[in-house]
Amino acid sequence: MATTKPLSGELTLPELVEALPGLLASGYDGARSGRIRDLPDARTIRWYQTLGMVDRPAAFRGRTALYGRHHLLQLAAIKKLQSAGFPLADIQRGLAGKNNAELARSAGVAQKDVDQIVERAVLSRSRAAATNLAAAVAGAATPPSRRASAFWKAKPAAALPSALVTSAPQGMQSASLGDAGMLLWNGRELTAAERAALARLAGPLVAFLKSVQPSAADTTAEGAPRAASSIRRPEKGARP
Numbered sequence: 001m002a003t004t005k006p007l008s009g010e011l012t013l014p015e016l017v018e019a020l021p022g023l024l025a026s027g028y029d030g031a032r033s034g035r036i037r038d039l040p041d042a043r044t045i046r047w048y049q050t051l052g053m054v055d056r057p058a059a060f061r062g063r064t065a066l067y068g069r070h071h072l073l074q075l076a077a078i079k080k081l082q083s084a085g086f087p088l089a090d091i092q093r094g095l096a097g098k099n100n101a102e103l104a105r106s107a108g109v110a111q112k113d114v115d116q117i118v119e120r121a122v123l124s125r126s127r128a129a130a131t132n133l134a135a136a137v138a139g140a141a142t143p144p145s146r147r148a149s150a151f152w153k154a155k156p157a158a159a160l161p162s163a164l165v166t167s168a169p170q171g172m173q174s175a176s177l178g179d180a181g182m183l184l185w186n187g188r189e190l191t192a193a194e195r196a197a198l199a200r201l202a203g204p205l206v207a208f209l210k211s212v213q214p215s216a217a218d219t220t221a222e223g224a225p226r227a228a229s230s231i232r233r234p235e236k237g238a239r240p
Contacts, residue, residue, distance in 0.1 A: 010058055010059060010066035010067060010068050010122075011066065011067050011068070011072075011118060011121055011122070012064055012065070012066065012067075013042050013045065013065055013067065014042065015121050015125065016045065016067045016071060016072065016075070017039075017040070017041060017042055017045070018121070019072060019117050019118065019121050020039060020040070020072065020075055020076065020079075021039060022117050023072060023076045023107070023109055023113065023114060023117055024039070024076060024079060024080070027080075027108050028079065028080060028083055029083055030083060031079070031082050031083060036082060038079075039079070040075060040078075040079070045075065048074075048075070048078065051088075051092060052092070052096075053074065053078060053088075053091070053092050053095065054071055054074045054075065054078075055070060055071060055074065057071075058070075058071070068118065069100060069111070069114050069115060069118060070100055070103070072114055072117070072118065073100055073103035073104055073107060073109070073111075073114060074095065074103055076103070076107035076109055076114075077091075077095055077098070077103045077106040077107040078091055078095070079107075080106065080107045080108060081094070081095075081106065094106075173185055173186075173187060173188070173189055173190070175190075175195075175198060175202070183198075183202070
């Protein structure tokens with residue numbers, strides 16, 4: 001059963017990606033094929049895990065996966081063998097079940113060098129965490145917001161003449177302009193800040209549309225606008 005308590009010498013996935021270049025600094029010339037990355041990123045490492053070439057995380061800190069020396073040696077051996085021209089399928093078979101000493105020989109590295117790289121990464125993380133904590137306690141740092149926009153901090157905007165959002169055809173968004181009409185657009189639903197901006201921008205438009213509404217003299221008894229006739233009536237006293 002995997003432990004959820006982080007052990008000393010374990011790296012997060014981003015730290016694992018950053019630690020690998022230091023291990024391959026000597027005797028590695030990069031991948032021969034232009035279609036192969038010289039250094040794996042997080043997505044490539046997850047793909048190696050899917051193939052069974054890299055072991056599953058050693059432990060978890062909450063939802064954060066933690067990796068150690070064995071994972072770093074597996075990645076170094078994979079990249080060294082790829083650099084030598086071996087296809088991934090052969091590397092997968094050749095490295096299956098290898099222990100740390102065997103992986104270190106395949107990668108051409110010493111295990112003590114791997115341990116030093118891991119220890120430096122863990123030490124750097126601990127120092128950064130201590131520095132951030134000290135700054136936060138002293139009130140010298142503001143922790144980053146987890147959300148792009150804090151909706152509870154937004155000031156209420158002036159409402160449109162009626163409800164902002166009303167029913168619209170599927171795939172369409174709408175905003176009511178009261179008795180002046182309705183605005184329709186084909187796009188995503190607006191955020192609270194965008195709705196507030198729309199309310200401000202719609203004010204002059206609503207005023208203009210109301211100014212051009214048909215008057216009572218231009219409407220029929222049913223309330224519909226009277227259609228304009230193209231035939232002029234003869235003036236009084238004039239012959240038809």
